[in-house]
Amino acid sequence: MKRTSNASLKHLNSFAVEAQADQLLELESEQDLEWFTHQYRFDPSHDLILGAGSNILFAGDIDGTVVLNRITGKHIVTDSNDEVLIEACAGENWHQLVLWSLDQGLSGIENLSLIPGLAGAAPMQNIGAYGVELADTLDSVQALDLKSKELRLFKAEDCHFAYRNSRFKSSDAGRYLITRIRLRLQRNFTAKLAYAGIGEELQAMGIDVPTARQVSEAIIQLRERKLPDPKISGNAGSFFKNPVVNITTANLLKNEFSDLPVYPLNDRQAKLSAAWLIESCGWKGHCMGGAAVSDQHALVLINKDNATGNELLSLAEAIRESVQHRFAIELQTEPRIVQTL
Numbered sequence: 001m002k003r004t005s006n007a008s009l010k011h012l013n014s015f016a017v018e019a020q021a022d023q024l025l026e027l028e029s030e031q032d033l034e035w036f037t038h039q040y041r042f043d044p045s046h047d048l049i050l051g052a053g054s055n056i057l058f059a060g061d062i063d064g065t066v067v068l069n070r071i072t073g074k075h076i077v078t079d080s081n082d083e084v085l086i087e088a089c090a091g092e093n094w095h096q097l098v099l100w101s102l103d104q105g106l107s108g109i110e111n112l113s114l115i116p117g118l119a120g121a122a123p124m125q126n127i128g129a130y131g132v133e134l135a136d137t138l139d140s141v142q143a144l145d146l147k148s149k150e151l152r153l154f155k156a157e158d159c160h161f162a163y164r165n166s167r168f169k170s171s172d173a174g175r176y177l178i179t180r181i182r183l184r185l186q187r188n189f190t191a192k193l194a195y196a197g198i199g200e201e202l203q204a205m206g207i208d209v210p211t212a213r214q215v216s217e218a219i220i221q222l223r224e225r226k227l228p229d230p231k232i233s234g235n236a237g238s239f240f241k242n243p244v245v246n247i248t249t250a251n252l253l254k255n256e257f258s259d260l261p262v263y264p265l266n267d268r269q270a271k272l273s274a275a276w277l278i279e280s281c282g283w284k285g286h287c288m289g290g291a292a293v294s295d296q297h298a299l300v301l302i303n304k305d306n307a308t309g310n311e312l313l314s315l316a317e318a319i320r321e322s323v324q325h326r327f328a329i330e331l332q333t334e335p336r337i338v339q340t341l
């Protein structure tokens with residue numbers, strides 16, 4: 001276990017904004033987790049669990065401890081005909097886990113290639129991309145209850161997964177340290193190509209009937225082209241969720257703004273493109289202090305020039321207000337905002 005006092009968090013968040021923590025505690029083994037379970041008193045009002053920091057914005061310092069669960073390990077649990085159950089410790093890199101699953105001849109998470117972050121954070125917001133969500137393959141989550149110190153097992157149906165949400169991000173925020181996840185993957189591959197762009201990318205690669213690995217490669221190429229690289233321009237991917245509205249609201253907006261992308265979810269609700277709403281308010285490429293809206297993708301806020309967390313928050317607030325004013329739609333933030341703890 002590593003402990004560091006008065007640590008900078010700048011290299012531990014993909015926005016690369018400066019923030020300080022009184023202490024960093026890095027759990028590297030099951031013995032460290034054992035010690036943490038029985039000896040450390042976690043206080044959610046001062047302490048914070050951090051993964052790879054790719055879905056968080058620091059707008060203040062942490063007066064307590066930042067706990068990093070870096071325990072790694074992954075294996076096949078059961079392998080019966082088509083369905084294979086795999087388990088990954090929370091410290092595994094998500095994208096490496098996707099590649100490893102492809103190496104084992106397994107499919108199911110290839111559309112989630114290249115999402116930054118660690119496996120332990122994946123259930124937090126039910127990571128999703130290109131028509132697939134973690135919830136589609138997740139079997140269960142093992143987590144330490146930071147209050148009672150008990151290890152709990154949540155089956156998928158108990159995780160309350162929704163679009164970019166779960167019980168861990170909402171009703172139980174700050175209560176659990178996720179330690180392991182289990183996924184149900186397949187040996188027989190069924191491609192999920194309905195989401196816009198994948199079919200075209202595969203066609204451009206000269207592929208008609210893709211393998212799971214080829215779908216992963218197509219998605220990696222698409223993501224590399226469309227999203228700003230956090231190593232060059234600090235960012236946390238999409239800063240806002242796509243708003244979910246009732247069908248009547250969606251139809252009224254569509255009548256007024258015919259090119260607004262609307263994705264029906266069921267017969268009552270539809271999802272709107274937050275990027276379109278933001279772009280049509282003129283924000284794409286706009287700077288405020290060191291913060292900016294990416295000129296590659298209107299949904300991505302970037303640390304353009306040594307931005308502080310508060311500069312990024314002010315820009316987000318200005319965007320939210322203008323979208324509210326023009327479309328009467330309230331944008332919700334996707335990353336966790338951490339003000340002084």
Ligand SMILES: Cc1cc2nc3c(=O)[nH]c(=O)nc-3n(C[C@H](O)[C@H](O)[C@H](O)COP(=O)(O)OP(=O)(O)OC[C@H]3O[C@@H](n4cnc5c(N)ncnc54)[C@H](O)[C@@H]3O)c2cc1C
Binds near residue numbers: 052127176
């Ligand atoms: C360029 C870019 C592209 C992205 N694209 C996508 C995308 O397509 N789809 C998508 O869904 N997301 C996307 N994201 C967001 C991000 O990659 C995911 O949300 C990812 O799961 C965050 O993982 P992390 O380890 O970095 O979590 P962190 O940012 O470190 O933490 C996020 C939250 O999870 C909590 N947490 C982390 N680990 C644990 C744990 N072990 N136990 C309990 N709580 C924990 C933290 O306290 C925090 O509340 C993108 C981000 C970037 C930078």
